[in-house]
Amino acid sequence: MQANGTGGQEPEPQMSCRNGESSSSVAGAVHSNGLMPSANNGLPSSTESPEPDSGVKKKKRLSQSDEDVIRLIGQHLHGLGLNQTVDLLMQESGCRLEHPAATKFRNHVMEGEWEKAESDLNELKALMHSPSAVVRMKFLLLQQKYLEYLEDGKVLEALQVLRAELTPLKYNTERIHILSGYLMCSNSDDLRAKAEWEGKGTASRSKLLDKLQTYLPPSVMLPPRRLQTLLRQAVELQRDRCLYHNTKLDSGLDSVSLLIDHVCSRKQFPCYTQQILTEHCNEVWFCKFSNDGTKLASGSKDTTVIIWQVDPDTHLLKQLKTLEGHAYGVSYLAWSPDDTYLIACGPDDCSELWLWNVQTGELRTKMSQSHEDSLTSVAWNPDGKRFVTGGQRGQFYQCDLDGNLLDSWEGVRVQCLWCLNDGRTVLASDTHQRIRGYNFEDLTDRNIVQEDHPVMSFTVSKNGRLALLNVATQGVHLWDLQDRVLVRKYQGVTQGFYTIHSCFGGYNEDFIASGSEDHKVYIWHKRSELPIAELTGHTRTVNCVSWNPALPGLMASASDDGTIRVWGPAPFLDSQEPEGLTGMNLLV
Numbered sequence: 001m002q003a004n005g006t007g008g009q010e011p012e013p014q015m016s017c018r019n020g021e022s023s024s025s026v027a028g029a030v031h032s033n034g035l036m037p038s039a040n041n042g043l044p045s046s047t048e049s050p051e052p053d054s055g056v057k058k059k060k061r062l063s064q065s066d067e068d069v070i071r072l073i074g075q076h077l078h079g080l081g082l083n084q085t086v087d088l089l090m091q092e093s094g095c096r097l098e099h100p101a102a103t104k105f106r107n108h109v110m111e112g113e114w115e116k117a118e119s120d121l122n123e124l125k126a127l128m129h130s131p132s133a134v135v136r137m138k139f140l141l142l143q144q145k146y147l148e149y150l151e152d153g154k155v156l157e158a159l160q161v162l163r164a165e166l167t168p169l170k171y172n173t174e175r176i177h178i179l180s181g182y183l184m185c186s187n188s189d190d191l192r193a194k195a196e197w198e199g200k201g202t203a204s205r206s207k208l209l210d211k212l213q214t215y216l217p218p219s220v221m222l223p224p225r226r227l228q229t230l231l232r233q234a235v236e237l238q239r240d241r242c243l244y245h246n247t248k249l250d251s252g253l254d255s256v257s258l259l260i261d262h263v264c265s266r267k268q269f270p271c272y273t274q275q276i277l278t279e280h281c282n283e284v285w286f287c288k289f290s291n292d293g294t295k296l297a298s299g300s301k302d303t304t305v306i307i308w309q310v311d312p313d314t315h316l317l318k319q320l321k322t323l324e325g326h327a328y329g330v331s332y333l334a335w336s337p338d339d340t341y342l343i344a345c346g347p348d349d350c351s352e353l354w355l356w357n358v359q360t361g362e363l364r365t366k367m368s369q370s371h372e373d374s375l376t377s378v379a380w381n382p383d384g385k386r387f388v389t390g391g392q393r394g395q396f397y398q399c400d401l402d403g404n405l406l407d408s409w410e411g412v413r414v415q416c417l418w419c420l421n422d423g424r425t426v427l428a429s430d431t432h433q434r435i436r437g438y439n440f441e442d443l444t445d446r447n448i449v450q451e452d453h454p455v456m457s458f459t460v461s462k463n464g465r466l467a468l469l470n471v472a473t474q475g476v477h478l479w480d481l482q483d484r485v486l487v488r489k490y491q492g493v494t495q496g497f498y499t500i501h502s503c504f505g506g507y508n509e510d511f512i513a514s515g516s517e518d519h520k521v522y523i524w525h526k527r528s529e530l531p532i533a534e535l536t537g538h539t540r541t542v543n544c545v546s547w548n549p550a551l552p553g554l555m556a557s558a559s560d561d562g563t564i565r566v567w568g569p570a571p572f573l574d575s576q577e578p579e580g581l582t583g584m585n586l587l588v
Contacts, residue, residue: 062093070095072227079225099127102221109212110205114145124216133215135171142166144208146179148200151188159183231258238262243525243532244269246506246552267570270547270555271523271533274571277564279306279319284558285331285347286501286544290339293550295320295358297342298564299330305344307358315554317566321361326354331499332377337384341401345376345389353378353389355401367403369395379417379426388426388440390414396428398440407440416457421464427481429455435467435479449479456499461509468512470500476514478526492531494518498541505547505555513555515542521557521567537565 062070074086074097090096097103105120118141125131142165149158162183166176185191188199198204210224223229235256239245244264256262282302289296289310296308296317305323310316328346335342341364344354351373355365367375367389374391381387381398386406390396396409413431420427426438427448435449435458449455454472461467466487467479476490493500494517502514504526512524521535521542540560548554555567 062095067093067095071097071222072230075222075225076227098222099220101127102216105212106209106221109141109209110202112148112200112205114141117141124220127217127220128215129217130215135169137212137215139166139169139171140208140211142169143175143179144204147182147191147195147197147204150182150185150191151200155183228253235262243528246270246511248507266533268553269523269533270553270567270569271535272568272570273535273537273565274568275316275566276537277308277317277319277566278562280304280562280564282329282562283540283560284543284562284564285329286333287556287558287564288333288335288544288546289548289554289556290335290358291337291549292339293548293554295339296546296556296564297333297335297358298556298558299326299333299344300562301329303327303329305330305333305342305356307342310548310551310554315551315568317556323354323356323361323363325363328352334378334380334387336380337382340384343378343380343387343389345378348374348376348392351375355403365401365403367399369397369405377414377417379419381419382421382423388417388419390417390428392431396438398426409438409440409445412438415455418458418460418467420460427458427460427467429458429469435469448481448484451477454497456495456497457501459501459503461504466504468502468504470495470502470514472497476502476512476522476524478512488527488529490514490522490524490531491529492516492534493522499543500541501544503545503547505549505552507552511547513545513547515545515557515559517541519559519561521545521555521565535565535567538563 070089070093074089077086077089078097086097101120101123105117105124108117108120118138121134121137125134128134142161146158146161146166149161162176162180166179182191182195185194191197192199198207213221213223231253235253239262242262242264244266246264246269280298280300280302282300284298284300287296287298294310294312296310298306298308303324303326305326307320307323308317309320311318323344326344326346328350330344331347332345333342340357340359342356342358344356346352351371352366352368353375354363355367356362357364372393373395374393375389375395376391378387378389386398386400388396388398390412392413392415394411394413396412396414397405398407399405412428415429415431418427419425424439424441426440427435428438429435431454433451433454434447435455436445437448438445449467449469451469451471453474456470456472458467458469460481465480465482467481469477469479471477473496474489475493475495477486478488478490479485480487490512493514496517498517500515500517502512505511505513510526512526514522516522519536519538519540519542521538522531523533523535524531538557538559538561542557542559544558546556553569557565557567559565
């Protein structure tokens, strides 16, 4: 931020300071906390002439924003210990870092001169927006004084502070009772542990000052580390507006450059084909990464499930084991919360589901209640001991790990299922173009989402707040489950009446990805309706996309072309990307 240089000029030969004092009244003061006279090394400005015989140049008035910036810089430099530089900055600018009364108060607190600090409160009271805050500030001062007496072993003095100074304030009596209990501490270590206090010294007094400052206007005393706070907010805002930001950003400032804006390159985003997995010999209907991100499961029309291992270093996938025997093919998969088990469901005419132990490759349960059933979707209860399953022929069951039927809900034609984190509510999309919430404990249900077209599939964010729907002929819709409102309709994807599975993904689930009937994978930033990437390479409908929950730069897509494509950042981040290229094939 630069000075605007357009403020009016002072008509007097002496500069007026902000509190109305003339520079002559502070001419001898060379301290960062006072009002300083202007200085220009004794030389007049090229655009201003000194008054005859005065030898003092006229000074342009600083704008309020300029004064604020100078104070912020001064505070930062003071924190670095560059006090002489601060003094010179305040002298040349004619500003003051903080009110003299605040400076005196700060010094007395840091030196542990509690009586003087209490006396300073009377002077600060007139500068506060809320004079009643003095009681709260005094309580904080006396609490520190009490704790320091206790640490020093001065029990009688501490007791006197508690009885004669803290209690008469008649403020926060609950806290006073807690403080009185510290009298029983056996030693200083015990006191610091029970009080969760750093002990007598600079650290605890600095924290005390941070609390005390909140009761003072910033014109009197700046909030602590204010410049760092503003810079951190600026970096966070830039990150939030960055369409391709997909990594955790350190909350500190040491890991970023303040000299340039934060921009993530598209080459760091999972837009490039890292692998093409061709082990399936027919259409691949579904794929899903495990909850810990170490494995990928894929289900195919070829009646097999393949478990793939993710290399922790290269992030490449290799075939780990094949689970066979699914006569109708595999159209849906669900990992148990601890990734021990995997449930596989078939298409509409399939009345069975398979529950596999992934670690051993053994089939734990093959469940079928009736040959008339259609079990096409499944969802795990968060406890990992139960699951719900159902289909469009009106089946809706809750079962245990052995496939035993625990509960059933009659007359619900289920298209897709999800268990919320509360362990009680099951969301089910049905043939009435809606999603309803079902509670198997008290047998209640309620409408949550109503669409105008069939809901082909849906998934829910980790926090349970948002639902991502693939809606027939409409595309991908984002709903707020708590407020029950449609938040956003994402554009670009081709969605007819095929079942396509989209997903949340990336760092903090900031992104959304979906397959499409036009053979592409579409990626959107959660807040933007237009896609930020269209990934090409598949030659038939992309049925499912899964984003690795542990590796935000890794994504997989399954297609009717019989392949799984694994997407990641550009293989060579310094390479030049041809205009319009969305995928770089690295066949492994």
